[in-house]
Amino acid sequence: MKPKRKIISLTLLLLTALLYIVSLLCSFSGYFSPEQGAAWMLLGLATPAVLALDAAVLAAWLAARRWLAALLPLAALIANAGYIRAMVRLPRSSPIVVQPELRVATLNCYGFNLRGDVAATARDVARIAGRERVDILCLQEFGESPDFPADSIAALLARSGLAYWVREGESAVASRYPIAERQHFLFPGSENGGLRADIRIGQHTLRIYSVHLQTSGLHRLRREHLAAHGGRPPLNEAVGVLTRNGALRAGQTDWLRAQIDRSPYPVVVAGDFNETPASYVYRQLQQGLVDGFREAGSGYAGTFELLGVSLRIDFILYDRAMEATSYRTLRDRVSDHRMVVTALRRHPARGQDAR
Template sequence: MGRKAVFSLLHFLSVVLTLLLLAAAVLSWRASFVPPTEGRFWATLALLMPVILVANLVALIVWLVRREWWVSVLPAAALLFNLGYIASMVRLPDIGGERTYDLRVGSLNVNGFRRLGKRAFTAHEIAQLAAREGIDVLCLQEFQDDSEVSADSVASFFAGRMPHFVRDKGEAVISRFPIVRHGSVNFPQTNNGYLWADLDTGRDTVRVISVHLQTSGISSLRHRFRKAHDREAPVDLVFGEVERNSRRRVEQVSQIRALVDSTRYPVILAGDFNDTPSSYTYRRLKGELNDGFRERGSGYGGTFRYLGGLLRIDYIFYDDSLRAVRYEILKEDVSDHKAVVADLEFSNGRNGE
C-alpha cells in the first residue's frame, strides 16, 4: 500500500471517528431524558458527557487547523447540540456591579465538619464564612454532631446573624428569618434525605428545601476493594455501583419533585445532588425551576474539590417567584465541596398564602 493510500485510509478513519464522537454527543444528551432504571448504558453516557465534549472540542480544533471545513461541522454540531449542558458548566464573567437583593441563600456539604481537623473548629470557620458573606439562609448537608461538636454548639456559632435553626440527622437549615414550620424525610437504607423549612421573610413565606441525594459510591467501593484485594476496583464494578446508586436517586428525586410541585409558596431547592448537569437527576429536579448558576453564575461551575474540580454537583434552584441577581461559588476551603451562594430578589411570580 502506497503512502497516499495510507494517508487516505487514516483520513477516512479520522472522519469515521469524528462521526462516532458526534453520535456519542447526541446519545449523551439524550441520556439526561432517560431514567437510569432503563439500564447502565444511559447512566454511563451521562457520566461521560464531559469527556465526550472535550473529545469533540479537540476534534474541532484539529479539523479547523487542517482547514477541513466540512468535517469541522461535525464536532461543531456536537458542541452546539449540548449548549444547554455547557451553559450549566461555564459562564462568562459577571462584570455587573453590586446589586440589591431580598435574601442571600447559601448551600454547603460540610462533610461532617472534618476538613480543618477538629470538627468544632471547622464548624466555627464555616459560621465565620457565612457571617462574612452576609448569608441569610444556609442549607447544610452531611451535618454530623456528637460529644465533640453538638448541634446546639454549631447553632450558637451562627446565632449572631442567623438565630433560627432546624436539623434532622444529616440536614440543617439555618436562617436569619423565623422558621414557621419544617419537616424532613430520610430515604430508606441510606444516610441521605431532605429537610424543608418555611421561612417568614416579612415579604412572603418561602419554602427552602435542603437536599442530599445518594452518593455515587465510587470512593467507598474503591476503598473497600483496595482493603480486600489490595488493588483498584475493576471498571465493570465501578460502573455497576454508579448504576445502582443512580437508580436510587431516581426514587429520591421523585419524592422531592412531588414536594416541590405541591408547594404553594415560593420554592428554593438547594443542596448536594451528587449528579452533574448532564444527568436525569438534574433535568428532573430542575423541571421548570431556575438554575442560579445558569442565570447569574461566572466562570467554571465545578463544586467538588476532588477529581480535578471538574464536577458540578451542588446547586441552588428557585421558581419564578424569585430571580437571581448574583451567584457565586466560594473559594474558601472548609469542606471537600465548595459553598454556593445566590442573591435572590422577589419577582412578580406566584405569591404565597
Template sequence: MKNETMFGGKEKGSRRRIVLRVADALSMAVSCLVAAALLLSYLAPHVDPGAVLWFAFLGMAAPFLWVADIVLMLYWVLRWKPVAVVLAVAALAGAGHVTKFYRPSPGRVYSEQKVSGTLRVLSYNVEGFFGSDSLGERGNRMDAITAFIRETDPDIVCLQEFEINRINPFGRFEDSLPEWKYKALFFRHDDTSAGGLGLAVYSKYPLMRRGGIRYPESNNSSMWVDAVVRRDTIRIYNNHMQSTQVDRSDREYLGGMKVLSDSLGEDRTRSILHKLGRNFRVRASQADSIAGRIHDGTPKVIVCGDFNDTPMSYTYRRMRGDLEDAFSRKGRGPVYTYRGLGGVFRIDYLFHSDDFETVDYRSAQPPWSDHYPVIVDLKLRER
C-alpha cells in the same frame, strides 16, 4: 543510482500516503463516534437510569464529549472535510446545555456586597466538619466554617452532612452564629440525644412548618422548611442525594492513572463503574420521591443542596423541573463544586421558582470539605 533514488522516493511517498489514509480513517471513525455519543448524551436527563443505565454515563461525560467534538470539528475544518458539518451540528444541537456548565461573562465586575432587599442563601456540604476521608489530617473545621458563614453573611444557611457529636455538641454551632437564631434539623435518626448526622437550616428569619424524607436503604434525605421573610412565606428544600460512593482510594486510583498500568485494573475499574451505576439508579429514585412535593405548585420555592449528579443527569432534570438554575442566570465561567474526581464536576445547586430573580451567584473554594459552598443572592419579583 538515479533510478534507485527515484524508486526509493516513490516508495517512501507511497508509504506516507498509506499512513495518512489510515490516520484519516481512524480520525474519521473517532469523529463519528464522538458526534454520536454527544447526541445521545443530550437524552441522558430524560432517561431513567433504572431503565437504561448507560445514558447516565454518557450524561456524565457530556462536557468532555462537547469539547472533543469542537476540537475535532476545527481539525476537519482546516482539512476542508465535510465531516466538520456533522460535528458542528452535534455541537449546536446541545448549545442550550452549555450554560449548565459554563457561563461567559466578559467585561463584568462583581461585588460580594449584598444588594439591599435581596435574600442571600448559602448551601454547603460541610462533610461532618471533619471529612470522612482524612479525619486525623484535617482536624475540626467547625470554627473555620462558622467564621466563613459570618463573613459571607447569608440570610439562610442550608447545610448537608451536618454532624453533632461529643466533639461538636449541641449548642457549639449556634453559639458561634448568634444572628442565625432560627434553626431546623433533620437527622438520619429520630433519637438525637447523643447527636446525629443529616441536614440543617439556620436562618435570620423565623422558620415555621417543616418536614423531611429519609430515603429507604440510604443515609441520605431531603428536608423542607417555610421561612417567613418580611411579609412573604418562602418554601426551602435542602437536599442530600445518594453519594457516588467513590471513595478516596478510588479517586487516587483514577487520578493517578493507575488504571493504565495496574494488572488488576479491569476488575478495579469494573468495581468503580458498578458503584457509579448503582448510585445513578438510587439517586433517580430519590429524585422521583421528592420531585412531586417540590413541584406541587407551591409558590416562592428555593431548592438547594448536594445532588451528587451532573447537570446532564436525570436527577438534575427531575429536581429542577421548571425552576431556574441560579448558575445559568448569574454564574461566571466554569464552576466546580466537588473537589474529588479531578475537581471538574458541578454537583451542588440552587434552583428557584420564577417568583425570584437571581441577583448574584458565586461558589467560594475554602479547603474545609470535599465540596465547595454555593452562595446566591435572590430578589422577589414585583407582581
C-alpha cells in the same frame, strides 16, 4: 493525496463522526431515568470528558483547515449547549439592585471534618457565612464532635446573623428569619434525605428543601475492596454500584419532585444532588424552577473534584417567582465540596406566577 494519508484522514473522519454520535446521545442522557437502564446514566457521567474531546477535535480540524470536518465537533458542542450553559458562563456586569436581596447558600460540609478539627472548620464556615451576608444556610453531611457539639456550631452561626436553627440527622438549616415549620425526611428505602423548612420573611413564606441525594458509592466500594483484597475493584463492580445508586437517585428525584409540586409556597431546592447537569436528576428537578448559575453565574461552576475533574453536583434551584442577581461558587476550602451562594429577589414579571 497519498493512499496512506488518505486512509489516515478517512479514519480520523470516521472517528470524528463516531464521537459526534456519542455526543448526540449524551445530549439526551437527561431525558431517561437510570431506572430504565445504566447506559443513559453512564453517558451523562461521561459528558464532561466527551465534550472536552469534542473541543480538542474541533481545534485540531480548524488548525488543519479542514472546515467541513470541523462542523461535526462544532455541531456536537451545540447539541450539548444546555449542559455547557449550566457549567460555564462568561463574566457579567453586576445588576443594579433596587429590591432587598435574600442570600441563600448551600454546603455539603463533610462533617466539618476536612482537616480533622470540627471546631476550626465550623468557625471557618460561620466566618464565610458572615462575610457573604448569608440569610439562609443549608448544610448536608452535618457533623459534630464531643468537644464541639451541634449547639456550639449553632452558636457560631448565630453570631454571623443566622439566629434561627434546625438540625435533624445529617441535615441542618440556619436562617436569619424565623423558621415557622420544619420536617426532616428520608427518601423511601434510603438513609439519604434532607430538611424542609418554611421560613417567614415579613408577610411571606418561603419553603426551603435542603437535600442530599444518594451518593455514587464509588468511594465506599474502593475502600471496602482495598481492605478486603488490597486493590481497586473491577470495572464491572464499579459499574454495578453506579447503576444501582443512579436508580436510587432517580426514585428520590421523582419523590422530591412530587413534594415540590404540592408546595403552597415558593420553593428553593438546595443541596448535593450527586449528579451533573447532564443527568435525569437535574432535568427533573429543574422543571418549573430556575438554575441560579444559568441566570446569574459566571466562570466555571464545578463544586466537587473527582479524579482530577471538577464536577458540578451542588445546586441552588428556585421558584420562577424569583430571580438571581448573583450566583457564586466560593473558593474557600472548608469541605470536599465548594459552598454555593446566590442572591435572590422577587422577579418583577415572573413574580406574578408566585404560588
